[in-house]
Amino acid sequence: MKETNSLGNLAIIILNYNTAGKIANQVTQLIAEGISSSIFYIIDNHSKIEDRKSLEDFSQKNNLNFIKSPENGGYAKGNNIAIAHAINDGKIVFLILNPDIEIPLKTISTLYETISNEKELLFVGPRICDKYDRNIIFSDGGILKPEKCFESDHLHYGRNVEEVNSSEKNYRIDYVNGSALMFKKETVEILGKMREDFFMYFEEAEWCYRLKQYPKYKQAILTNVVAYHEMSDKGDFYQFYMTRNRIYMCRLYQIPHKSLIKSYLYEAQKRFLGFKGNTKKNFSFFTTQVKAVLEGEFQKLNS
Structure with missing residues (x-):
């Protein structure tokens, strides 16, 4: 051609x-x-x-x-x-x-x-x-x-x-x-x-x-x-960065986001203490979500 x-x-x-x-x-x-x-x-x-x-x-x-x-x-x-x-x-x-x-x-x-x-x-x-x-x-x-x-x-x-x-x-x-x-x-x-x-x-x-x-x-x-x-499955990798970076966005544009952090941690706790689903996956979700919240809120952002 x-x-x-x-x-x-x-x-x-x-x-x-x-x-x-x-x-x-x-x-x-x-x-x-x-x-x-x-x-x-x-x-x-x-x-x-x-x-x-x-x-x-x-x-x-x-x-x-x-x-x-x-x-x-x-x-x-x-x-x-x-x-x-x-x-x-x-x-x-x-x-x-x-x-x-x-x-x-x-x-x-x-x-x-x-x-x-x-x-x-x-x-x-x-x-x-x-x-x-x-x-x-x-x-x-x-x-x-x-x-x-x-x-x-x-x-x-x-x-x-x-x-x-x-x-x-x-x-x-x-x-x-x-x-x-x-x-x-x-x-x-x-x-x-x-x-x-x-x-x-x-x-x-x-x-x-x-x-x-x-x-x-x-x-x-x-x-x-x-x-x-091409649609793809979303796992812990996706969950971590979507959670962390959404908090980053709030910090960058000075959006109050205590309610967001509470909802993220509540969902993590709910999965960790829940009896439904795969225990290993629930624990992985919990640790991923908590780490994402901590990094999102406290990691230093580039100026």
């Missing part, structure tokens, strides 16, 4: 942590659609040696930009490294993709055209649907509720596409999902880079939420183009 040259200013950034096979499939599909290999920036987040070597070999074979991080510093740190590399190469528009995202060229091109033509648009993303049930919406944009200690949600989550009547461009969101997030160089210049102390979860939400300080600028979800997300 003829190579697409209209995306020359774009860098597609994909962060790897032991997902070399998924990234190889993802990139192969996009190259087959006509995207130039020079657009891809693959950043390895200190994966296992075999996985990193496999991805490095694939990148060399396909002339991709391959970057090794000296440590697994989390989502934000890994992506920030790749963004800096791409800016140094003269790129001015960036698309962060999770390895489990399936995204067609049409979606990328539409996002690119939109953010390039709207000066005040700093973030844009597609509608995200379930990869295995493509009529089910995962997200039409992220919602944050600071009045409820930054309770978060995805607009239209779990609804059928045919049931949702929405405009093709929705600006009434609080963040663009980090699994398919497009932004431009001005975004970094105005807002700064993503916070690296979050490690995982809430980092893109906090980054986008900074727009509240700049009423002139906007973010949007384009519901007329789609990417497909």
Whole structure:
């Protein structure tokens, strides 16, 4: 297929942590659609040696930009490294993709055209649907509720596409999902880079939420183009960072959150003392939740 040259200013950034096979499939599909290999920036987040070597070999074979991080510093740190590399190469528009995202060229091109033509648009993303049930919406944009200690949600989550009547461009969101997030160089210049102390979860939400300080600028979800997300099971890892980082958000934006901490600790105690479910899992939930609360409340945050 003829190579697409209209995306020359774009860098597609994909962060790897032991997902070399998924990234190889993802990139192969996009190259087959006509995207130039020079657009891809693959950043390895200190994966296992075999996985990193496999991805490095694939990148060399396909002339991709391959970057090794000296440590697994989390989502934000890994992506920030790749963004800096791409800016140094003269790129001015960036698309962060999770390895489990399936995204067609049409979606990328539409996002690119939109953010390039709207000066005040700093973030844009597609509608995200379930990869295995493509009529089910995962997200039409992220919602944050600071009045409820930054309770978060995805607009239209779990609804059928045919049931949702929405405009093709929705600006009434609080963040663009980090699994398919497009932004431009001005975004970094105005807002700064993503916070690296979050490690995982809430980092893109906090980054986008900074727009509240700049009423002139906007973010949007384009519901007329789609990417497909692979749902995954949520365990202790997810629970820890979602709990800790939600408390971080409250601290950063000076939101009173004693009620949130009480609810977290009550739920942990309830699971620990309860007689239902798996005892080992209940204890794991308890220790994870308590550790997350303590770190969330007392860990020093970067200025």
